[in-house]
Amino acid sequence: MDYLDVLENESIHIIREAYHSFSKKAVLWSIGKDSTTLIWLLRKAFFGRIPFPVVHIDTGYKFKQIYEFRDRFAKEWGLDLHIIKNRKAVQSGVCPEKDRLECCTQLKTNALKKYIRDSQTEAVYLGIRRDEHGIRAKERVFSVRDEKFVWNYNEQPLELWGQYKSQINQEEHIRVHPILNWTELDIWKYIRREQIPISELYLSKDGKRYRSIGCEVCCTPVVSNAATVDMIIEEIKTTNISERSGRVQDKESNHMMQKLRALGYM
Secondary structure, X not given: OOHHHHHHHHHHHHHHHHHHHOOOEEEEOOOOHHHHHHHHHHHHHOOOOOOOOEEEEOOOOEOHHHHHHHHHHHHHOOOOEEEEOOHHHHHOOOOOOOOHHHHHHHHHHHHHXXXXXXXXXXXXXXXOXXXXXXXXXXXXXXXXXXXXXXXXXXXXXXXXXXXXXOOOOOOOEEEEOOOOOOOHHHHHHHHHHHOOOOOHHHOOEOOEEOOXXXXXXXXXXXXXXXXXXXXXXXXXXXXXXXXXXXXXXXXXXXXXXXXXXXXXXX
């Protein structure tokens, strides 16, 4: 086995361990490269069909290419797609132009909180990686959120020899991170090997492309001529530009992502 096989096997083990440990599960799909890779791994783990809901949190500010990709592959892969929105917050005027922290909290975090409460979901799979952001480096593979959805990153159990926290108290839930140990370069090499579909936003057009995608109003492209996955891989090997350099909310405050994740953000 090469190292991609090792990563794949570890991720599938985590996926199946969580499936066995919790009764009600869901996976978040942002349509980005990481969460789409996770969807691919889940389909492998369950022989082609994911046996629980695939949740897309729709802020209403996503790129049109994201919506097109979501609808096409949700149908092609037979996903049980649940699209959730915080309509009350949108109607009250919450938007990124007024306050990005409040916008993320209301349109993403609180929308997710309501879904978890209403569906009584015990475990949520997410496609996050430790190398993507400093606060994510503090995560565990099985990460507990309390009854208020708060993540206490100062008090987390050790995860030794593949032993994960699978017991939770009432009203708590677990965030499961099967690709936590992967890097951005690992993701792209796996996408190339597996021929995983990706959004066209990642590919260079007119000398620019997106390294990280989310809400259109909060993302800016980077200068790049990488128009193929092979070219992206070669670019990542030499670039000094941060992966999330195009995410506006990451630039506004050194502690903004930590605040968001402590409140229940992805």
